[in-house]
Amino acid sequence: MEKEIIKIGLPRALLYYRYRVLWRTFFQELGMETVVSAPTDHAILERGTALAIDEACLSLKIYLGHVAALVGQCDYILVPRVSNFGRHRAMCTRFESTPDLARNVFRNSGQKFLSYEVDQEMQKTGEEDAFVEMGKSLGCTAKAARKAYKVAKKAELSHHKERVQRYEQQYKKDGMKVLIAAHSYVAEDPYMGRMVSDYLKKAGVIPVRADMVDREAALKRGRDLSPTCKWEISREILGGIAMHKEDVDGIILLSAFPCGPDAMVNELITRRVKGVPILNLVLDSQSGTAGVETRLESFIDIIRFQEGKL
Ligand code: SF4
Missing domain, CATH: 3.40.50.11900 (Rossmann fold)
Structure with a gap:
Protein backbone atom coordinates (compact mmCIF):
# COMPACT_ATOMS: atom_id res chain seq x y z
CA MET A 1 0.00 0.00 0.00
CA GLU A 2 1.25 3.48 -0.88
CA LYS A 3 2.35 5.68 1.99
CA GLU A 4 0.05 8.70 2.47
CA ILE A 5 1.73 12.02 1.78
CA ILE A 6 1.71 14.35 4.77
CA LYS A 7 -0.02 17.65 3.99
CA ILE A 8 1.19 20.78 5.79
CA GLY A 9 -0.97 23.92 5.90
CA LEU A 10 0.77 27.30 5.63
CA PRO A 11 -1.30 30.32 6.73
CA ARG A 12 -0.71 33.12 4.20
CA ALA A 13 0.03 35.79 6.81
CA LEU A 14 2.76 37.01 9.24
CA LEU A 15 6.02 35.11 8.71
CA TYR A 16 4.74 33.38 5.58
CA TYR A 17 5.82 36.46 3.63
CA ARG A 18 9.37 36.11 4.94
CA TYR A 19 9.76 32.35 4.97
CA ARG A 20 7.45 30.97 2.27
CA VAL A 21 10.31 29.65 0.13
CA LEU A 22 12.12 28.17 3.15
CA TRP A 23 8.98 26.41 4.37
CA ARG A 24 7.77 25.12 1.02
CA THR A 25 11.18 23.85 -0.03
CA PHE A 26 11.86 22.19 3.34
CA PHE A 27 8.64 20.17 3.26
CA GLN A 28 8.98 19.38 -0.44
CA GLU A 29 12.50 18.05 0.16
CA LEU A 30 11.07 15.74 2.80
CA GLY A 31 8.45 14.44 0.34
CA MET A 32 5.56 16.33 1.94
CA GLU A 33 2.92 18.53 0.39
CA THR A 34 2.08 22.09 1.37
CA VAL A 35 -1.24 23.86 1.10
CA VAL A 36 -1.42 27.64 1.42
CA SER A 37 -4.54 29.52 2.49
CA ALA A 38 -6.02 31.82 -0.19
CA PRO A 39 -5.06 35.53 -0.25
CA THR A 40 -6.74 37.62 2.45
CA ASP A 41 -10.30 38.60 1.63
CA HIS A 42 -13.09 40.15 3.64
CA ALA A 43 -14.30 36.78 4.96
CA ILE A 44 -10.81 35.87 6.26
CA LEU A 45 -10.49 39.24 7.97
CA GLU A 46 -13.96 38.95 9.55
CA ARG A 47 -13.29 35.42 10.74
CA GLY A 48 -9.93 36.33 12.27
CA THR A 49 -11.37 39.42 13.93
CA ALA A 50 -14.10 37.32 15.54
CA LEU A 51 -11.50 34.84 16.87
CA ALA A 52 -9.04 37.41 18.23
CA ILE A 53 -9.22 39.61 21.29
CA ASP A 54 -9.94 43.29 20.52
CA GLU A 55 -6.40 44.31 21.51
CA ALA A 56 -4.76 42.06 18.89
CA CYS A 57 -3.03 43.82 16.01
CA LEU A 58 -4.62 43.69 12.56
CA SER A 59 -1.85 41.35 11.32
CA LEU A 60 -2.65 38.83 14.04
CA LYS A 61 -6.39 39.01 13.36
CA ILE A 62 -5.73 38.30 9.69
CA TYR A 63 -3.40 35.45 10.70
CA LEU A 64 -6.09 33.75 12.77
CA GLY A 65 -8.47 34.05 9.81
CA HIS A 66 -5.93 32.20 7.65
CA VAL A 67 -5.41 29.48 10.26
CA ALA A 68 -9.19 29.04 10.45
CA ALA A 69 -9.33 28.68 6.64
CA LEU A 70 -6.85 25.78 6.83
CA VAL A 71 -8.50 23.87 9.70
CA GLY A 72 -9.59 20.47 8.39
CA GLN A 73 -7.75 20.97 5.07
CA CYS A 74 -4.40 19.42 6.05
CA ASP A 75 -2.69 17.05 8.47
CA TYR A 76 -0.82 19.83 10.28
CA ILE A 77 -0.87 23.61 10.26
CA LEU A 78 2.57 25.18 10.66
CA VAL A 79 2.62 27.76 13.44
CA PRO A 80 6.26 28.49 14.34
CA ARG A 81 7.56 30.09 17.50
CA VAL A 82 10.33 32.49 16.55
CA SER A 83 11.55 34.34 19.63
CA ASN A 84 14.97 35.70 18.69
CA PHE A 85 18.15 35.13 16.70
CA GLY A 86 20.40 36.09 19.62
CA ARG A 87 20.93 39.01 21.98
CA HIS A 88 19.30 42.27 20.79
CA ARG A 89 17.85 40.33 17.86
CA ALA A 90 14.32 39.78 19.11
CA MET A 91 11.11 39.20 17.21
CA CYS A 92 7.83 40.79 18.22
CA THR A 93 6.34 38.88 21.16
CA ARG A 94 3.40 37.86 18.94
CA PHE A 95 5.76 35.42 17.21
CA GLU A 96 6.47 33.75 20.54
CA SER A 97 2.84 33.26 21.41
CA THR A 98 1.20 32.21 18.12
CA PRO A 99 1.60 28.41 18.66
CA ASP A 100 -0.09 28.61 22.08
CA LEU A 101 -2.71 30.96 20.72
CA ALA A 102 -3.56 28.76 17.72
CA ARG A 103 -3.71 25.57 19.84
CA ASN A 104 -5.98 27.30 22.31
CA VAL A 105 -8.30 29.03 19.83
CA PHE A 106 -8.76 25.85 17.77
CA ARG A 107 -8.63 23.38 20.67
CA ASN A 108 -11.98 21.79 19.82
CA SER A 109 -11.35 21.50 16.08
CA GLY A 110 -9.32 18.28 16.15
CA GLN A 111 -6.72 20.02 13.98
CA LYS A 112 -3.06 19.15 14.62
CA PHE A 113 -0.44 21.90 14.69
CA LEU A 114 3.23 21.74 13.87
CA SER A 115 5.85 24.10 15.20
CA TYR A 116 9.54 24.87 15.34
CA GLU A 117 11.12 27.02 18.01
CA VAL A 118 13.93 29.49 17.37
CA ASP A 119 15.40 30.91 20.57
CA GLN A 120 19.10 31.53 20.15
CA GLU A 121 19.43 33.71 23.24
CA MET A 122 17.98 31.54 26.01
CA GLN A 123 17.76 27.99 24.61
CA LYS A 124 20.68 28.30 22.18
CA THR A 125 18.43 26.90 19.47
CA GLY A 126 19.09 28.44 16.07
CA GLU A 127 16.93 28.04 13.00
CA GLU A 128 18.75 24.99 11.59
CA ASP A 129 18.46 22.94 14.81
CA ALA A 130 14.83 24.02 15.17
CA PHE A 131 14.04 22.70 11.68
CA VAL A 132 15.85 19.43 12.39
CA GLU A 133 13.71 18.93 15.50
CA MET A 134 10.56 19.69 13.50
CA GLY A 135 11.61 17.18 10.81
CA LYS A 136 12.17 14.53 13.49
CA SER A 137 8.74 15.21 14.96
CA LEU A 138 7.34 14.31 11.52
CA GLY A 139 9.19 10.98 11.51
CA CYS A 140 12.22 12.00 9.40
CA THR A 141 15.81 11.29 10.34
CA ALA A 142 17.96 14.15 11.64
CA LYS A 143 20.22 13.72 8.62
CA ALA A 144 17.36 14.05 6.12
CA ALA A 145 15.90 17.05 7.97
CA ARG A 146 19.27 18.84 8.08
CA LYS A 147 19.81 18.23 4.39
CA ALA A 148 16.31 19.51 3.58
CA TYR A 149 16.93 22.62 5.68
CA LYS A 150 20.18 23.41 3.91
CA VAL A 151 18.55 23.13 0.47
CA ALA A 152 15.57 25.21 1.67
CA LYS A 153 17.75 27.92 3.23
CA LYS A 154 19.76 28.24 0.05
CA ALA A 155 16.55 28.59 -1.97
CA GLU A 156 15.19 31.21 0.43
CA LEU A 157 18.36 33.31 0.35
CA SER A 158 18.61 33.20 -3.40
CA HIS A 159 14.90 34.12 -3.76
CA HIS A 160 15.39 37.13 -1.45
CA LYS A 161 18.52 38.16 -3.32
CA GLU A 162 16.65 38.11 -6.64
CA ARG A 163 13.87 40.26 -5.21
CA VAL A 164 16.39 42.73 -3.77
CA GLN A 165 18.09 43.00 -7.16
CA ARG A 166 14.72 43.72 -8.80
CA TYR A 167 14.03 46.50 -6.27
CA GLU A 168 17.54 47.93 -6.76
CA GLN A 169 16.63 48.43 -10.43
CA GLN A 170 13.59 50.49 -9.40
CA TYR A 171 15.81 53.13 -7.78
CA LYS A 172 17.52 53.70 -11.14
S1 SF4 B 1 5.28 43.60 14.85
FE1 SF4 B 1 3.94 42.42 16.20
S2 SF4 B 1 2.35 43.85 16.90
FE2 SF4 B 1 3.35 44.74 15.08
S3 SF4 B 1 2.08 44.11 13.33
FE3 SF4 B 1 3.73 42.60 13.57
S4 SF4 B 1 2.85 40.98 14.84
FE4 SF4 B 1 1.54 42.80 15.09
Whole structure:
Protein backbone atom coordinates (compact mmCIF):
# COMPACT_ATOMS: atom_id res chain seq x y z
CA MET A 1 0.00 0.00 0.00
CA GLU A 2 1.25 3.48 -0.88
CA LYS A 3 2.35 5.68 1.99
CA GLU A 4 0.05 8.70 2.47
CA ILE A 5 1.73 12.02 1.78
CA ILE A 6 1.71 14.35 4.77
CA LYS A 7 -0.02 17.65 3.99
CA ILE A 8 1.19 20.78 5.79
CA GLY A 9 -0.97 23.92 5.90
CA LEU A 10 0.77 27.30 5.63
CA PRO A 11 -1.30 30.32 6.73
CA ARG A 12 -0.71 33.12 4.20
CA ALA A 13 0.03 35.79 6.81
CA LEU A 14 2.76 37.01 9.24
CA LEU A 15 6.02 35.11 8.71
CA TYR A 16 4.74 33.38 5.58
CA TYR A 17 5.82 36.46 3.63
CA ARG A 18 9.37 36.11 4.94
CA TYR A 19 9.76 32.35 4.97
CA ARG A 20 7.45 30.97 2.27
CA VAL A 21 10.31 29.65 0.13
CA LEU A 22 12.12 28.17 3.15
CA TRP A 23 8.98 26.41 4.37
CA ARG A 24 7.77 25.12 1.02
CA THR A 25 11.18 23.85 -0.03
CA PHE A 26 11.86 22.19 3.34
CA PHE A 27 8.64 20.17 3.26
CA GLN A 28 8.98 19.38 -0.44
CA GLU A 29 12.50 18.05 0.16
CA LEU A 30 11.07 15.74 2.80
CA GLY A 31 8.45 14.44 0.34
CA MET A 32 5.56 16.33 1.94
CA GLU A 33 2.92 18.53 0.39
CA THR A 34 2.08 22.09 1.37
CA VAL A 35 -1.24 23.86 1.10
CA VAL A 36 -1.42 27.64 1.42
CA SER A 37 -4.54 29.52 2.49
CA ALA A 38 -6.02 31.82 -0.19
CA PRO A 39 -5.06 35.53 -0.25
CA THR A 40 -6.74 37.62 2.45
CA ASP A 41 -10.30 38.60 1.63
CA HIS A 42 -13.09 40.15 3.64
CA ALA A 43 -14.30 36.78 4.96
CA ILE A 44 -10.81 35.87 6.26
CA LEU A 45 -10.49 39.24 7.97
CA GLU A 46 -13.96 38.95 9.55
CA ARG A 47 -13.29 35.42 10.74
CA GLY A 48 -9.93 36.33 12.27
CA THR A 49 -11.37 39.42 13.93
CA ALA A 50 -14.10 37.32 15.54
CA LEU A 51 -11.50 34.84 16.87
CA ALA A 52 -9.04 37.41 18.23
CA ILE A 53 -9.22 39.61 21.29
CA ASP A 54 -9.94 43.29 20.52
CA GLU A 55 -6.40 44.31 21.51
CA ALA A 56 -4.76 42.06 18.89
CA CYS A 57 -3.03 43.82 16.01
CA LEU A 58 -4.62 43.69 12.56
CA SER A 59 -1.85 41.35 11.32
CA LEU A 60 -2.65 38.83 14.04
CA LYS A 61 -6.39 39.01 13.36
CA ILE A 62 -5.73 38.30 9.69
CA TYR A 63 -3.40 35.45 10.70
CA LEU A 64 -6.09 33.75 12.77
CA GLY A 65 -8.47 34.05 9.81
CA HIS A 66 -5.93 32.20 7.65
CA VAL A 67 -5.41 29.48 10.26
CA ALA A 68 -9.19 29.04 10.45
CA ALA A 69 -9.33 28.68 6.64
CA LEU A 70 -6.85 25.78 6.83
CA VAL A 71 -8.50 23.87 9.70
CA GLY A 72 -9.59 20.47 8.39
CA GLN A 73 -7.75 20.97 5.07
CA CYS A 74 -4.40 19.42 6.05
CA ASP A 75 -2.69 17.05 8.47
CA TYR A 76 -0.82 19.83 10.28
CA ILE A 77 -0.87 23.61 10.26
CA LEU A 78 2.57 25.18 10.66
CA VAL A 79 2.62 27.76 13.44
CA PRO A 80 6.26 28.49 14.34
CA ARG A 81 7.56 30.09 17.50
CA VAL A 82 10.33 32.49 16.55
CA SER A 83 11.55 34.34 19.63
CA ASN A 84 14.97 35.70 18.69
CA PHE A 85 18.15 35.13 16.70
CA GLY A 86 20.40 36.09 19.62
CA ARG A 87 20.93 39.01 21.98
CA HIS A 88 19.30 42.27 20.79
CA ARG A 89 17.85 40.33 17.86
CA ALA A 90 14.32 39.78 19.11
CA MET A 91 11.11 39.20 17.21
CA CYS A 92 7.83 40.79 18.22
CA THR A 93 6.34 38.88 21.16
CA ARG A 94 3.40 37.86 18.94
CA PHE A 95 5.76 35.42 17.21
CA GLU A 96 6.47 33.75 20.54
CA SER A 97 2.84 33.26 21.41
CA THR A 98 1.20 32.21 18.12
CA PRO A 99 1.60 28.41 18.66
CA ASP A 100 -0.09 28.61 22.08
CA LEU A 101 -2.71 30.96 20.72
CA ALA A 102 -3.56 28.76 17.72
CA ARG A 103 -3.71 25.57 19.84
CA ASN A 104 -5.98 27.30 22.31
CA VAL A 105 -8.30 29.03 19.83
CA PHE A 106 -8.76 25.85 17.77
CA ARG A 107 -8.63 23.38 20.67
CA ASN A 108 -11.98 21.79 19.82
CA SER A 109 -11.35 21.50 16.08
CA GLY A 110 -9.32 18.28 16.15
CA GLN A 111 -6.72 20.02 13.98
CA LYS A 112 -3.06 19.15 14.62
CA PHE A 113 -0.44 21.90 14.69
CA LEU A 114 3.23 21.74 13.87
CA SER A 115 5.85 24.10 15.20
CA TYR A 116 9.54 24.87 15.34
CA GLU A 117 11.12 27.02 18.01
CA VAL A 118 13.93 29.49 17.37
CA ASP A 119 15.40 30.91 20.57
CA GLN A 120 19.10 31.53 20.15
CA GLU A 121 19.43 33.71 23.24
CA MET A 122 17.98 31.54 26.01
CA GLN A 123 17.76 27.99 24.61
CA LYS A 124 20.68 28.30 22.18
CA THR A 125 18.43 26.90 19.47
CA GLY A 126 19.09 28.44 16.07
CA GLU A 127 16.93 28.04 13.00
CA GLU A 128 18.75 24.99 11.59
CA ASP A 129 18.46 22.94 14.81
CA ALA A 130 14.83 24.02 15.17
CA PHE A 131 14.04 22.70 11.68
CA VAL A 132 15.85 19.43 12.39
CA GLU A 133 13.71 18.93 15.50
CA MET A 134 10.56 19.69 13.50
CA GLY A 135 11.61 17.18 10.81
CA LYS A 136 12.17 14.53 13.49
CA SER A 137 8.74 15.21 14.96
CA LEU A 138 7.34 14.31 11.52
CA GLY A 139 9.19 10.98 11.51
CA CYS A 140 12.22 12.00 9.40
CA THR A 141 15.81 11.29 10.34
CA ALA A 142 17.96 14.15 11.64
CA LYS A 143 20.22 13.72 8.62
CA ALA A 144 17.36 14.05 6.12
CA ALA A 145 15.90 17.05 7.97
CA ARG A 146 19.27 18.84 8.08
CA LYS A 147 19.81 18.23 4.39
CA ALA A 148 16.31 19.51 3.58
CA TYR A 149 16.93 22.62 5.68
CA LYS A 150 20.18 23.41 3.91
CA VAL A 151 18.55 23.13 0.47
CA ALA A 152 15.57 25.21 1.67
CA LYS A 153 17.75 27.92 3.23
CA LYS A 154 19.76 28.24 0.05
CA ALA A 155 16.55 28.59 -1.97
CA GLU A 156 15.19 31.21 0.43
CA LEU A 157 18.36 33.31 0.35
CA SER A 158 18.61 33.20 -3.40
CA HIS A 159 14.90 34.12 -3.76
CA HIS A 160 15.39 37.13 -1.45
CA LYS A 161 18.52 38.16 -3.32
CA GLU A 162 16.65 38.11 -6.64
CA ARG A 163 13.87 40.26 -5.21
CA VAL A 164 16.39 42.73 -3.77
CA GLN A 165 18.09 43.00 -7.16
CA ARG A 166 14.72 43.72 -8.80
CA TYR A 167 14.03 46.50 -6.27
CA GLU A 168 17.54 47.93 -6.76
CA GLN A 169 16.63 48.43 -10.43
CA GLN A 170 13.59 50.49 -9.40
CA TYR A 171 15.81 53.13 -7.78
CA LYS A 172 17.52 53.70 -11.14
CA LYS A 173 14.27 54.52 -12.96
CA ASP A 174 13.18 58.09 -13.69
CA GLY A 175 10.16 59.39 -11.80
CA MET A 176 8.91 59.89 -8.27
CA LYS A 177 9.83 57.08 -5.89
CA VAL A 178 8.27 56.41 -2.52
CA LEU A 179 9.83 54.06 0.01
CA ILE A 180 7.34 51.89 1.88
CA ALA A 181 8.65 51.04 5.35
CA ALA A 182 6.62 48.11 6.64
CA HIS A 183 6.82 44.51 7.76
CA SER A 184 6.57 42.30 4.66
CA TYR A 185 3.26 40.81 5.84
CA VAL A 186 1.82 44.33 6.08
CA ALA A 187 3.34 45.54 2.80
CA GLU A 188 2.19 42.53 0.76
CA ASP A 189 -1.18 41.59 2.21
CA PRO A 190 -4.03 42.52 -0.19
CA TYR A 191 -6.09 43.83 2.74
CA MET A 192 -3.26 45.98 4.09
CA GLY A 193 -0.24 47.36 2.23
CA ARG A 194 -0.94 45.98 -1.23
CA MET A 195 -3.59 48.65 -1.74
CA VAL A 196 -0.93 51.28 -0.97
CA SER A 197 1.54 50.09 -3.60
CA ASP A 198 -1.31 49.54 -6.10
CA TYR A 199 -2.49 53.11 -5.58
CA LEU A 200 1.05 54.53 -5.94
CA LYS A 201 1.54 52.65 -9.21
CA LYS A 202 -1.81 53.93 -10.54
CA ALA A 203 -0.74 57.47 -9.62
CA GLY A 204 2.49 57.07 -11.62
CA VAL A 205 4.71 56.74 -8.53
CA ILE A 206 7.32 53.98 -8.22
CA PRO A 207 6.91 52.12 -4.91
CA VAL A 208 10.06 50.70 -3.34
CA ARG A 209 10.41 48.71 -0.14
CA ALA A 210 12.64 49.35 2.89
CA ASP A 211 12.68 45.63 3.73
CA MET A 212 13.84 44.61 0.25
CA VAL A 213 17.54 45.00 1.04
CA ASP A 214 20.42 42.73 1.95
CA ARG A 215 19.41 41.75 5.49
CA GLU A 216 22.90 41.53 6.98
CA ALA A 217 23.88 44.94 5.58
CA ALA A 218 20.56 46.43 6.75
CA LEU A 219 21.04 45.14 10.30
CA LYS A 220 24.36 46.99 10.43
CA ARG A 221 23.05 50.20 8.84
CA GLY A 222 20.02 50.14 11.15
CA ARG A 223 22.38 51.23 13.92
CA ASP A 224 22.81 54.60 12.18
CA LEU A 225 19.24 55.43 13.11
CA SER A 226 19.02 53.48 16.36
CA PRO A 227 21.94 51.73 18.06
CA THR A 228 19.57 50.15 20.59
CA CYS A 229 16.58 48.91 18.57
CA LYS A 230 16.20 45.29 19.66
CA TRP A 231 13.65 44.11 17.11
CA GLU A 232 15.24 42.24 14.23
CA ILE A 233 12.74 43.16 11.51
CA SER A 234 12.43 46.78 12.68
CA ARG A 235 16.21 47.11 12.55
CA GLU A 236 16.28 45.73 9.02
CA ILE A 237 13.66 48.32 8.03
CA LEU A 238 15.65 51.08 9.75
CA GLY A 239 18.69 49.90 7.79
CA GLY A 240 16.70 49.94 4.54
CA ILE A 241 15.70 53.55 5.23
CA ALA A 242 19.29 54.53 6.11
CA MET A 243 20.50 52.93 2.87
CA HIS A 244 17.93 54.49 0.55
CA LYS A 245 16.52 57.69 2.05
CA GLU A 246 18.53 59.80 -0.40
CA ASP A 247 17.23 57.81 -3.40
CA VAL A 248 13.53 58.49 -2.79
CA ASP A 249 11.10 61.43 -2.85
CA GLY A 250 9.09 60.34 0.18
CA ILE A 251 8.71 57.63 2.81
CA ILE A 252 5.51 55.93 3.95
CA LEU A 253 5.64 54.35 7.40
CA LEU A 254 2.98 51.71 7.07
CA SER A 255 1.81 49.73 10.07
CA ALA A 256 -1.03 47.61 11.37
CA PHE A 257 -2.96 48.91 14.40
CA PRO A 258 -2.02 48.51 17.24
CA CYS A 259 1.64 47.61 16.75
CA GLY A 260 3.98 48.08 19.73
CA PRO A 261 7.31 47.90 17.84
CA ASP A 262 6.10 50.17 15.01
CA ALA A 263 4.66 52.75 17.41
CA MET A 264 8.13 53.23 18.91
CA VAL A 265 10.23 52.78 15.81
CA ASN A 266 8.08 54.97 13.54
CA GLU A 267 8.19 57.78 16.10
CA LEU A 268 11.98 57.45 16.12
CA ILE A 269 12.10 57.57 12.31
CA THR A 270 9.99 60.74 12.11
CA ARG A 271 12.35 62.43 14.60
CA ARG A 272 15.64 61.26 13.09
CA VAL A 273 15.09 61.13 9.34
CA LYS A 274 15.21 64.67 7.98
CA GLY A 275 14.95 66.18 4.51
CA VAL A 276 12.38 63.79 3.07
CA PRO A 277 8.57 63.95 3.48
CA ILE A 278 7.19 61.16 5.66
CA LEU A 279 3.64 59.85 5.88
CA ASN A 280 2.66 57.76 8.89
CA LEU A 281 -0.17 55.45 7.82
CA VAL A 282 -1.70 53.12 10.39
CA LEU A 283 -4.18 50.58 9.05
CA ASP A 284 -6.95 48.93 11.02
CA SER A 285 -9.83 46.71 9.98
CA GLN A 286 -12.01 49.79 9.41
CA SER A 287 -9.47 51.70 7.29
CA GLY A 288 -11.19 51.12 3.93
CA THR A 289 -9.61 52.08 0.63
CA ALA A 290 -11.24 55.54 0.29
CA GLY A 291 -9.65 56.99 3.45
CA VAL A 292 -6.24 55.53 2.61
CA GLU A 293 -6.37 56.80 -0.97
CA THR A 294 -7.22 60.34 0.18
CA ARG A 295 -4.17 60.39 2.46
CA LEU A 296 -1.93 59.00 -0.28
CA GLU A 297 -3.23 61.52 -2.78
CA SER A 298 -2.44 64.46 -0.50
CA PHE A 299 0.98 63.00 0.34
CA ILE A 300 1.86 62.79 -3.36
CA ASP A 301 0.63 66.38 -3.80
CA ILE A 302 2.85 67.53 -0.91
CA ILE A 303 5.89 65.88 -2.52
CA ARG A 304 5.08 67.43 -5.92
CA PHE A 305 4.54 70.83 -4.29
CA GLN A 306 7.86 70.64 -2.40
CA GLU A 307 9.64 69.64 -5.58
CA GLY A 308 8.01 72.59 -7.42
CA LYS A 309 6.06 70.25 -9.70
CA LEU A 310 2.58 71.39 -8.67
S1 SF4 B 1 5.28 43.60 14.85
FE1 SF4 B 1 3.35 44.74 15.08
S2 SF4 B 1 2.08 44.11 13.33
FE2 SF4 B 1 3.73 42.60 13.57
S3 SF4 B 1 2.85 40.98 14.84
FE3 SF4 B 1 3.94 42.42 16.20
S4 SF4 B 1 2.35 43.85 16.90
FE4 SF4 B 1 1.54 42.80 15.09
